[in-house]
Amino acid sequence: MTDPADLVRPDTGQAAHLIHLVDARSHDDWLNAQPDRHRAALLAQGFKASAFAHAILPGEQPEDWAVVAAVADTDALSSWCLAKLADVLPEGSYKLASGEPGPAILGWMTAQYRFDRYKEKKAGKGARVLLTAQPGAIDGAAAQARATALVRDMVNVPTADMGPDQIEAQAQVVANRHGAAMSVIRGDALEAGFPMIHAVGRAADRSCQPRLIELIWGREDAPRIAVVGKGVTFDTGGLDIKPSSAMRLMKKDMGGAAHALALADLIMNANLPVRLHLLLPIAENAISGNAFRPGDVLRSRKGLTVEIGNTDAEGRLILGDALTRAGEDEPELIIDFATLTGAARVALGPDLPALFANDDALAAELAACGTRVDDPMWRLPLWEPYNDLFKSDIADLNNAGESGYAGATTAALFLQRFIPDKTLWAHFDTFAWRPTAKPGRPKGGDALGLRATFAMLQGRYGR
Incomplete structure (x- = not known):
């Protein structure tokens, strides 16, 4: 490109x-x-x-x-x-x-933007160049276009070429570009500290070991923010296996991690005065003899026990451990991105990511930024009475519950159990995909909510 x-x-x-x-x-x-x-x-x-x-x-x-x-x-x-x-x-x-x-x-x-990695290379038409008498606008727009292309590329690439190793390599490229410190915990080393990430990913082939990627950047005395992205590199549904029609696009189930990495790249490129903590929990939800099972009880990093009502509700499990880790450093703001529920798509369609936030002012700020930069979203409620929908008889909570109601809200409420009480938090249930093309937004992987979130952070922390 x-x-x-x-x-x-x-x-x-x-x-x-x-x-x-x-x-x-x-x-x-x-x-x-x-x-x-x-x-x-x-x-x-x-x-x-x-x-x-x-x-x-x-x-x-x-x-x-x-x-x-x-x-x-x-x-x-x-x-x-x-x-x-x-x-x-x-x-x-x-x-x-x-x-x-x-x-x-x-x-x-x-x-x-063109995604032609797997096509025979043919001579295409050259670039169309737009001239402007306001050259100061070019760099900022180019940075956002590159971040959008990063999300598109990562989501469009099939799992065979965008597994845990490749996501880790891409994160390392971003870390090296900005002089950030990166650490990775992989495979069985996750079991003690991040048991839910380990459980979701342990059935995958050894070449696709689960892992938690962490990136730290910025002055230690700057305001702390954490960005978390769901990175399920492929979701079979686990033992509660998906039908083939639902599995076809599951290469995109790492779209939250792609959004989070792209946002981190924008933050560091703009040199925002923050202490950034990026967390990417990565796993392939595969099937083998040691796959986690419906009815299992997992103990999370936070100590809460989780009964598995459905192995296809795995994204919230890996996010739970990552969000707990994010909260341990006492950030003032946590933002997470996840391709989490089909319920959000049923409610809002493919263009609007569902926004959940535990603070009205933060939600209003994000929505206003989305309108201003043509990156819209829609807020859905963290309706506390729906916590009853994922109660468990034998554990602290169930990862899915038995009701089909309010799927996006109950998933967000599950995640909220892993957020510190006084920490500002925004959760994007984003599709990361466009089923049909629109001008400037081709069919395939896409960034939804990314630019609005960056605009909010610029407003809060920009110099």
């Missing part, structure tokens, strides 16, 4: 095709001011001022053609309003006929 910073460049007066932006309100006046050749071309192309529509405007010379594109509001451009153009226009340089692209820089970059 072309580096995103090379897709948007400072405008120094170089030649470029102009992009005229119109919306439903301004279209008629703009059209009336156009020469006859433009009106004829628009009529021939059937152009209407509907979102993402565009047409080519002929120039006086063959090479002088321009573009007209429809956006929702020319006075308030979104991140994605130019993304389709970046995907379909010919190779070359472009700039807006008036104004600056602002947030649309990001969509221009992410639209040119």
Whole structure:
């Protein structure tokens, strides 16, 4: 993939095709001011001022053609309003006929993402470069586009090439880039300190040993924050095996870890004044003779005992141990990402990650940032009475319970049992996948909630 910073460049007066932006309100006046050749071309192309529509405007010379594109509001451009153009226009340089692209820089970059690792390499069309007179906006957008690409790549790669070893290697690359300290506990060494991570991953082949990856960065006296990501590299469902239709996309069950690693990369790249603790619990939920069983009782790192009501509710188990470890260093904020429940997708669909938070102000701040940076989410409740839904007769709690109600909420309530009482906490139940393409957001792995969370952290800790 072309580096995103090379897709948007400072405008120094170089030649470029102009992009005229119109919306439903301004279209008629703009059209009336156009020469006859433009009106004829628009009529021939059937152009209407509907979102993402565009047409080519002929120039006086063959090479002088321009573009007209429809956006929702020319006075308030979104991140994605130019993304389709970046995907379909010919190779070359472009700039807006008036104004600056602002947030649309990001969509221009992410639209040119390609995942072609497993395809025969063929000559494709070259880059579409957007020019801007605000070069200060390029680096920040490029960093977010790279973080988005990191999530997409990690989720898109099949488990055979994105198992525990490969996730560890990717985390090491990020740690080395920023001079962070990284440590890893693997295999049977997990059993004493992280028994639930060990139990979930112990049935996997030895080449896919479970592990806990920890990364520490930043001044010791800076505000402490912890970022945790669920990293189930493949989820068969365990002995409560999934049907094949539900297993097809389970390469993406490490999407929470991909989000957490990408967020850590953004935090360190921006040099936010925090003490960052990244925790990635990694396991493959496989099936063999030593797989954990329905009805087993596991003792967690926190000391709580957990009866296994369903081996397919394994993500909350590995997160429970990791969240306990995160709380031991007394951070002021814990954020976790997880591809945790189908219930969240049923409730909110693929575009909206479910947000759970134990603080109203934190939840409102995240939601506001999501709206501002075009990375929306929707808050669901931590409804305390639903704790009864995962009670156990023989242990402190059950990992699944017997009810099918409120699956996303009960999963979040399970995780909350491992959060220190006075610590701010936000949990994202994110899909990490797009079943259909949208401008700037191709089908496949994607980052949902990542940029909103980073914007919140910038607001709290940015200098």
